[in-house]
Structures are given as structure tokens and as C-alpha cells.
Amino acid sequence: MLLRGVISLVLNAVALIAVAQIFDSFQLDGFGTALLASVILAILNMFVKPILVILTLPITVITFGLFLIVVNAIILMITQALIGPSFVIDGFGTAFIASIVISLISMILNSVVRDIRR
Template sequence: MGFLGRWLVGAIAVGAAIWLVPGIEVVGGAYAGPIFTALFLSFVNAAVKPVLKVLSLPLTIVSLGLFSLVINAFMLELASYLARNITHAGVLIDSFGAAFFGALVISIVTSLLGGATE
């Protein structure tokens, strides 16, 4: 699956998180918000996430891998912030709990849809 396919799957996953998780709202358009958030989430996951995973390796080992869920929530918060401030369209996340469960929904939906498209 190419970049556009992953971007489409990411946008659908962000849309599912908006629909399922209270505390995540669309800013700047019903379709533009999830699309730009998914785009920035792809960029953040490619650029920042590997560095954070290496730096947080001791915490991830001690927590038996559960700290990676916290990293995913932080990546969603960062992508949301960048999308809203650069393109003025994205998602607004109210709390860390909403980001945590939103990242969990995005991970599950991406896994399901990504596996179905391959």
C-alpha cells in the first residue's frame, strides 16, 4: 500500500476516533479535519516517533510495552496541534484521556483496514 492508501486509511481511522471518543472534535471542516490530521500524524510518526521510542525504551521495558500507548497519545496530540496551527483544519483534543483512547481507536482501525487492503 502506498502513501496515499495509508493516508486514506489514517483519515478513516481519525474519523472513527472523532465519532467514537468523546473529547475529540473537528475544527475547520468535517472532511478537512480528519484528512489534515492524518497527514500530520503520518509525518509525526515518521519523524518524531522513532526518536521518542528510543529515548523512552527504559520506561517501555519497565511497563511491559504499555508506555508505547502513551507515546501514541502524545503523537496524536502533536499532530492535532500542528494540523490546527498550520492548516487551520484538524481535530481538537480536550484531554490526555481523549488523546489516549483516540490513539487506541486509531491504532485498531488502522490495523484492521491496513490488513484488509494488503
């Protein structure tokens, strides 16, 4: 169980690094910063995201869940603010697109690792 969580954090850090390679407006200082961002994202997703989801439930229902991408971008911007200058996202638009790409990359990486472990 603990190993699964550590693997998930590392895979999310890899996804963050991949996004930093794709977008010039998304910058990380290295793997350590990506791992720290992954840990902070996990904590925010546990405690802050549920509150944001409840607060935005009406618009989320109206948009058939697509507004959750905005919530993910907000969580990403909060993470960037907490880490400081070693993690920079140039604007909400970048955070929005990055949150989509991070989700896709993480989903693919987690699927590959899950298939390998079987």
C-alpha cells in the first residue's frame, strides 16, 4: 500500500517534468521540485479539492464535469504558489492546459505500471 503511494508520487513527478519539457511557460527546477510538487498536489487533492468541488458543484453539474479541469488548474496554481520560484507557471491558461496534460500523462503512466505489476 505504501509502495503504491510512493510509486504514484514518483509517476506524477515524472508527468510534471514531462509537462515542463513540453511547455516553456511551465518551469520546474528539477526532479526534487517535481517530487515536492507531487506531494503537495496529493495533499491539496485530499483536503482542498473536495471543498472546491462542493463549492463549484452547480457549475460542475451544468458543464457535465468539465469544470473539474478548472478546479485542477486552481490546485496546480496553489501548488506553484506554495513552492515558490523553483516552480513557475505563467498564467492560468498554462495551468489549465497543463492540468489536462498532467492528468493524461499520469493516467498513461499509472496504467503502464499497473500492467507491469500484474
